[in-house]
Amino acid sequence: MNGITLQQAQQAVAAAQQKARDLNLKMNIAVVDAGANLTAFARMDGAWLGSVDIAIKKAKTARYFDMPTGDLGQASQPGGSLFNIEVSNGGLITFPGGLPIKNAQGDIIGAIGVSGDSVENDHTVAEAGMQALQ
Template sequence: MRSIVMLDAADARMLIDRAIAAASAIGVPQNIAVVDAAGALLAFHRMDGAKPYTADFAIAKARTAAGLWASTAQLAEVALPGQRGFGLNTLRGGEVAVLGGGVPVTAAGKVVGAIGISSGTVHQDADIAQTAVQEFEALAARAQPTEPAR
């Protein structure tokens, strides 16, 4: 039997809080989505002033990052014409997002979920998502009990 590490509601709140702080620091209100490893929505937050239409983009970015185990910024690079992933964005009825702002969350080397950010520029979205995940993973790593020395 395998043990599975999963994000929970408290983890999702921590990720959202970190994304809000990063977005506030640069003055860009955002739509923020957190999904589990299967792409199921755990939490969503739209900051005051975020573009309402991009809420669905944040969710799509998070689902794409969780499902493909890669940041959507990385996927954007391989989805360009002439690249090995060209047309990736047309899969699953166009649900695959290839705009920066989706970043997988990992624990013990496994993808356990993802965050999606949308409402700023693609670079702002990607930077905020990356910052939130790095800060969350650093906190989670410090909270993990360590194995006793043998």
């Protein structure tokens, strides 16, 4: 399986940044490769410092489990089958803003994580980055 290239990762970050600008948001945007290694990152001017770690962990979480972080969050609620999963793997993020990135063949090549505003806006910005590579 081929992982995301630096050029592709930077393209995803640029598209996410543009969406954030369109929505007048200040975001941290992280892209990881197929091995969940940080490949590209941007902290927009004025974005929350605390969201740097969250954006990276959202991207890693989306890649570790090959699903949107919000979907994992639904399964990890009290009483859910994955309750407390967020304490595994050195800490996961189980709310929206992390999405797997697939290539044209449908293989997961990496993931994007965005943090800096509401989880709905984080997801919207991450989706723009992901879609830039579809």
